[in-house]
Amino acid sequence: MNVPEADLALAAGGDGVAPSSLVDRGRRQRVIRPLAFALLAAMIVYGAVSTSGFLTWDNAKAILASMGFVGIIAVGMTLIMLSGNLFSLSLGTTAAVSAMAFLAALHWGVAAAIAAALVLGLVIGAAQGLVVGGLAADPIIITIAAGTLQAGAAAGLSGGSSIQPSASASAYSFLANPIGGIPFSIYVLVGLALLGELLLRRGRFGRRLYLVGDSHDAAFAAGLSVTRVTTAAFAVAGGCAAIAGVLIGAFNQNASLLLTGTYTYDAIAAAIVGGNAISGGRGSISRSILGALLIATLGDLMLLRNYSTGAQILVKGVVVIIFVAALNSSRLGERR
């Protein structure tokens, strides 16, 4: 099959929007993004006022607890989205696999176990980024397939049973204990977010990531290695998922693939609701964290009001569609 070079960026997930409509979309975004955000926030406030037990310190802690893990994965998801590769459909699996690796490696000591899980996550992410960035392979297909491979490998190595830390394992409970009433994962999230924002705003990597996400073609023409930037973005995403996995494993004190749960979708929802551009190049980590806070608050509110699992998933899906439509519609300019 004959593929013109210009199509490479399109196939890699970029929307290929003409520059003029980009400017226009930027202007539209500045108006619509806060508006959509405020609307959702207002809905939550309304629900909060009419729901007893919502505006309590205990409930705030519950929201933070559910936000911490998702937020950390969402930090990584943001980098993938910024790089113009939509999202990963297996960061939740990477988190679960890392949790298993962490607990299995605990007999080497806590620091070594964390390092092992982190290296595993980085390698898993980097491998995916390498083929997505280097060969313009489809990010969605690659991340789905990588999820199956990770699940298969983890099931094979663990013999299908859940992993419990051995008796000789070092004390790791500090990873699961709240400090000053606030879950440990929130401190990690804040630290990661600050580090990430610093990386994006001050570093060379950040500039390159935004450029690659905005237009693969322009980045390529400017002499940037799209492969290197994409690999780095996916590696950091895998690393973030691994950090979340360590905390999730420490929190549950045992780990299996069941831990995957809805982390993948929640992290994607956080990045989208936060207002990052699906097509890449525009957005920030802090937006995703706000998104994670909103998703967690929404989930908590529905839990308090006794909504069923189905209703919670349904609302999440509808919110994602509405935010995708409101923030990313490019009625100006063709997509292909």
Add this chain to the structure above:
Amino acid sequence: MTARALTAVRWAGRPGRRPLWSLLVMLAAFLVIPAMSGEELTTNNFYDISQNFASLGLVALALALTMIAGEFDIAIPATFLLGSMVAVKFGQHAAALGIALALAAGALAGLAQGTIIAKLKLNSMSVTLGGYLAILGVVYLLGHSNTVEFENYALGIALEKARLFDVISIRAGVSIAVFVVVAILLWTTRLGPELRAVGADRRSARTAGVEADRTLIAVFVASGVLPALAGALQGYALAYAAPSTSTSALIFAATAALLGGVSLSGGVGTVAGVAAGVLTLGLLQELLVVLAASEYLNSLVTGGLLVFVALLSAPGLVLRWRAVAARRRSRALSSANAGARVDPT
């Protein structure tokens, strides 16, 4: 070589024949490998493959249609479950009504997603990701987060009984019939060329007078209806429907479509190719069953195969290959030049 033989070789060597070749290679492997390890194949194994075609063939066809149109429907596993849940829940006493409602639900889900994608010009992967969650939520709501049983066991048994050649059940027959109908539709009407035009180059398709939005919406309606039909029939056949977050149907569909020669960048693919892809993957999975491979090995093989076909169809692979070849040529050329310059001295 005679001219006729040359034509035959050319026909077999075209890129569009790749699905056929991979099917034949897999068939050979399926017939040879079990014999080598002392296992014996029975008609039951072929019945399994045909049942696999019944369950997942239409799911793969649905995804393939969206891929040919240059899009990608992530919501397909949820639409499949929606079909089975609606049919089982509302078809207890009138099975036909259950199927009709399942098809309507699938069509509605597809219509909503397709309209949003086409009219707002949105990336289909992000919209259908939201659609996946929304539809899955409806499935959980309908089943109250639980398995719903289908009381009409007789119908399930009738659907599953192998009738043709001891291999093909009514359920598989329906699936095959739908493949044939879709193939004829795409072959004989304008739908086929329009679908490929919209997938290959949407702007040119519009300029040429194709109603791209309408075509796109129709594709998403089809990718809602087809999995819903397969799901409904499977719900009846297994006599239950259950909510699940498994995405294995999507993985099967994507692998089968790519094996079947459908391109991720749109515009390329045939119904026959998809059928070959589904059969190839079905043979592989049955081979793993015959060899009694464990669950994890199945995941590793499935995931590995998907990575492999995704890399083969990655546009960058061709470009990289050409770049390497060009570099090698120019190096050979410059060293030859250098040699020529050195020679006289």
